[in-house]
Amino acid sequence: MTGNAISTTISNDSLDALRATVGVPRERTYQEWEFDDARVSRSQVRHWAVVLGDMRPIFVDAEYAATGPWGALIAPPSVLACFEQIDPEIDGLPGCQAVLESASLEWFQPIRVGDFLLPRSTIESLEDICSDDGRAVTMSIATSVSTADGAPVGRCTLRWRCVERGTRVQGVLFGQREEPYMWTKAGIDALRDEYAAEQPRGAAILHWEDANEGDLLAHVLKGPTTRPKYLGRMVPNWYWGQLQGWEAHDAHPELFFANENDAPEPIAATDWGHHRAQRWGGVPGALDSNVERIHYVSHLLLNWAGDHGFISRMDLEFHRHNMVGDVTRSYGRVAAKRRQDGRGIITLDIWQENQLGEQVTTGTAEVALPLRS
């Protein structure tokens, strides 16, 4: 094993094997003594709030939340995107790099502390895009989450672009970027001031009647991103570097590269930081996780709508990929409003930009607001 840039292939065989699983649901089941693990706990919600950098009191202050619209602490709505039971890089096409291309989410009720949640995921479709530049496969994974009594909580479809590593289709992910963004002290100080200016609405109600087409939302800043968020979020199913790692290596040798020690390690660990991405991937650096952007939009919408707003839908397309160390600014504008089934629904246009002013995301969202009447 040598220390060259990694190249991997998505073979016809692995794609055929995966095709056979399209439509087959994968769900997590719990034995009686495991029930506590399925319940959304208060500390779990706080943990999400901390790692997402969204500490609004409706997530973390139980006394405050008890008198709020939901009668209890709720989880950041965007965690709906974290219940996927199929990992495109492990269970899907081992060895590929998977980046999120677009996401559609729908919520039916808030996720409350104490909820017992059952997720179920299915690969909905696979699209094979083969060219001289390498192979890319778009994998759509649909996940629905329900409570123990079967009441639907939400549904999301994440569309992953799975690319062969070491090919031009992987290089395309970086656009024109040749290196990670370099921050100066002045730049960091300006970000600190921008963070300090954030003003979430909180408990004050924004009525449907008071939102008007063309209204601009106060933007939300996130980043610069760093590695620890991955550490904090990591709830892995595989345990590498010990016996389990060797067993996984036997089952999926294509998941591994020969690392600095010439020892096998999952390729995914080259995506966490610039040093390794540059050395082992032959790419300009490490990419950010686009899943984070769903959280950022949720933060933007709740800052505007306040505790009483209910995000019911989000459709996002990720046109460019950020690198670790970038910031993302999320923007929104009221596009339309309607009354439906006794509810006041606002449709918003959503977009996100990085520190270079590049538009990295576009999309729409719907938020239900209380009616004055």
Next chain:
Amino acid sequence: MTQAEEQLTKGYGYADKKKGYGQITDEAVAALASRIGVERTRGLAEWELDDSRFTAGRLRRIALASGDYNPLYTDMDYARKSPYGTLIAPPWVITGIEVTNAARDGMPGLHAWFRGTTLEWDRPIKLGDYLTSTGVLTDVRRVRSQTSGEAVVHEYMNTGYNQRREVVGRMFTSWHRAERETSKGIARNQKLRGLARYSPEDLMRIREDYAREVRRGAEPRFWEDVRTGEELPFVVKGPTNQFQRAVGESGGGIGFSRGDPGDWAHTHANAFKLFERHPGLPFVNEWGIPEIPLVIHNSNERCQRYLGLPGAYDAGYQRINWTIHMLTNWSGDLSFLRKLNIKFPSFNIMGDTTWCYGRVFDKRLDGDAHVVSVEVWNDNQLGQRVTSGEAEIVLPTRSRPGAPLWPA
């Protein structure tokens, strides 16, 4: 940016440093010493304690994150028939009672190295239990040696309780604080060795050693059958890598700081707020971004550049877990690890492989307890001793096979 400017803004500490920052001064040592004997608690609310109960999922992640497949921790059908009647936690979860340590207690800007710990257990920790604790700084002293220059040693005692307020055990820790430049000196001799490199044959031998693991399991190991000088079957761990260390040191994703979920996971606005409160805290990374200092120790490049180490060093905790894996593999389900004293004389560098060994050096009656004392040590792939210590295990006796093994 000129190189000189870059030096000013990269590395440890972003904001203007106060006088004495990162230095050992009489004032800083005295300020720290004034906390000796002051009891500290984590101040966790009832709900936080309740949320920190060892659930089946948590036990499984904790055990597997350290590579210990013992069904006592993961298989309810097996555990029900065991002496405990339910799933138990691996003994090393006692390290979760640590209320504070030298990495965040006094003298900001000094590097903290974990020297070693003594762990004592009074009773097993079971499914559904939670741990609460008190901690106290017991000693602060300045030391000086030829190799490490001037340093300060902090020592702590932590006492752990379960939800019934029964003492489950104690953790005594010892820490070494040194100025960053001195720390580079400590590390300098390490640089000679470089990162571990493995040939395919080396890896094959390690795999074969994994296959040689022996777990005693349900068959009692009677005290009478143990002889002094007896060697315990070893376990092998590694080669570690970033993936494994991220999992292992976070206890399988349950949070690095165990009782404090997300404690080190400050991002976005939270990170900026944290660094405003503690301007000396952040490490400014290669791209000009302030980060929590913890990130140094998971990066080969950063440990090489800023500490002069051959690669990323470990926090020490995993070696406790691995050593306990080796001990409990040998002593079996019907046994009680009551004490482990462990020291970290050398570094465990990213990519190292660790063999955990033990040898019985004493057996005796202590009151009603039939005790064996085991010398423990860990060697790396270079044959260097990176860990040493002693353990005391209470074993069942043939004369009274059903007698309780722990004092409670």
